[in-house]
Amino acid sequence: MPIVGWSLDKIRKDVLNGAQFSKQTAIKICVQTLNAVRDLHDIGFLHRDLKLANFAIGIDKPSHETIFMLDFGIAKRIAGDDGIIP
Template sequence: MAEALCKLTVGDIVDTWKIKRLLGEGGFGAAIVNTKTELSYAMKTELMSEALKVLKMEVYVMRQANINKAKHIVQCEDTGSYNENFLYVVMTMVGKSLQDVRKMCPGQKFSLGTALSIGIQSLEAIEELHQIGFLHR
């Protein structure tokens, strides 16, 4: 999947989305701006040649969660394909990754309270998925 995003660079335009910066180390995400509204979102990509087609399932789950007003699942804003190379999904931006936040903590460790809060919210997200008919592995 990293190959697909390597072909995108900061400043590139994908439909109505402008690549603002690349996210994470995995190479599958980018921070983007809608060229019409100037609002910021996140984009995830997948090569069209990927055998598993994970992105298609993720979009389906997001849309079902959005319909059911799940509060722990990001909003799916847009989907599409680009240059016949990759598929993309645009979703609401939720902030820094837990790994990035943890690295900023003293000793690079979450406090007990923070760890418990993350655990509770994670369980609530899984519960929301179960309530709309999805099992998480």
């Protein structure tokens, strides 16, 4: 079962305390974040509240850090029952 930690917003504000992610880490975060958005769109939904507070770093396999998308409270289905996006 995945373990989800702090949001990217909390890490940026409290953990990094003004410092920046390394370029390599920033690229990993961007790629995983965009993949999460793409995967959500692929199943016919829009998140509608994308921000750092709604993404968190977690572990989905032993020692494998992953970005998780959070808070689907205002997400909206954009595809019909046939899977077609109007």
